[in-house]
Amino acid sequence: xxxxxxxxxxxxxxxxxxxxxxxxxxxxxxxxxxxxxxxxxxxxxxxxxxxxxxxxxxxxxxxxxxxxxxxxxxxxxxxxxxxxxxxxxxxxxxxxxxxxxxxxxxxxxxxxxxxxxxxxxxxxxxxxxxxxxxxxxxxxxxxxxxxxxxxxxxxxxxxxxxxxxxxxxxxxxxxxxxxxxxxxxxxxxxxxxxxxxxxxxxxxxxxxxxxxxxxxxxxxxxxxxxxxxxxxxxxxxxxxxxxxxxxxxxxxxxxx
Ligand SMILES: O=C(O)CCC(=O)C(=O)O
Ligand SMILES: [Fe+2]
Numbered sequence: 001x002x003x004x005x006x007x008x009x010x011x012x013x014x015x016x017x018x019x020x021x022x023x024x025x026x027x028x029x030x031x032x033x034x035x036x037x038x039x040x041x042x043x044x045x046x047x048x049x050x051x052x053x054x055x056x057x058x059x060x061x062x063x064x065x066x067x068x069x070x071x072x073x074x075x076x077x078x079x080x081x082x083x084x085x086x087x088x089x090x091x092x093x094x095x096x097x098x099x100x101x102x103x104x105x106x107x108x109x110x111x112x113x114x115x116x117x118x119x120x121x122x123x124x125x126x127x128x129x130x131x132x133x134x135x136x137x138x139x140x141x142x143x144x145x146x147x148x149x150x151x152x153x154x155x156x157x158x159x160x161x162x163x164x165x166x167x168x169x170x171x172x173x174x175x176x177x178x179x180x181x182x183x184x185x186x187x188x189x190x191x192x193x194x195x196x197x198x199x200x201x202x203x204x205x206x207x208x209x210x211x212x213x214x215x216x217x218x219x220x221x222x223x224x225x226x227x228x229x230x231x232x233x234x235x236x237x238x239x240x241x242x243x244x245x246x247x248x249x250x251x252x253x254x255x256x
Pocket of ligand 2: 136137138197
């Protein structure tokens with residue numbers, strides 16, 4: 001089916017129909033195409049850990065609806081996806097991002113058999129504080145992580161651009177060039193004890209959808225509970241949260 005597909009899927013779900021009706025333009029029925037990850041411009045790296053960097057993974061026609069339907073969290077950071085926070089286009093995108101087809105395509109590129117068998121946890125970020133982005137590997141409860149960026153533009157700065165790193169103590173020891181968090185850029189990596197990544201401090205709007213394939217359903221419930229608590233905490237104490245780590249070092253790291 002074409003990426004800006006005109007053909008109807010076998011079972012159109014309510015979010016897709018709502019997105020179509022609202023957009024009043026071309027029906028965007030296929031937001032993600034698993035084959036797009038196989039294009040030659042996708043960078044696939046296996047050492048020191050497996051990751052991929054892909055561009056142009058979202059259709060141009062979907063920019064407006066994905067923009068308006070993005071959740072409006074009052075605080076900075078990643079929060080567990082809740083359908084009520086998002087408009088139809090974002091919910092439809094998340095359905096695709098967590099589908100076995102996309103998991104299979106990402107897993108194949110990262111050398112992970114049957115990635116689709118693992119439970120997914122989706123978290124979404126609309127804005128960052130300067131404390132975010134310190135170097136880390138992601139926690140052991142994750143098999144793999146994908147980050148899909150949705151920013152219409154990005155300033156001419158390294159701040160907030162994702163870096164895959166060789167070590168925990170240097171934000172400059174990069175494996176490949178940093179990735180601007182622009183609309184349609186997608187990265188994914190296999191979590192390991194050396195899957196170091198992070199970015200220079202950035203404060204302000206920075207839209208990202210994160211999918212983690214987790215080791216178990218228990219981890220999913222635990223992380224979801226923790227994420228909801230953090231959302232409430234930040235709502236109440238957002239100013240404190242902003243101040244914590246506002247002056248963090250560029251090379252700072254955290255466990256997780
Ligand atoms: O937002 C990003 O680019 C990276 C986020 C991240 O690594 C995380 O939340 O674990
Ligand atoms: Fe991470």
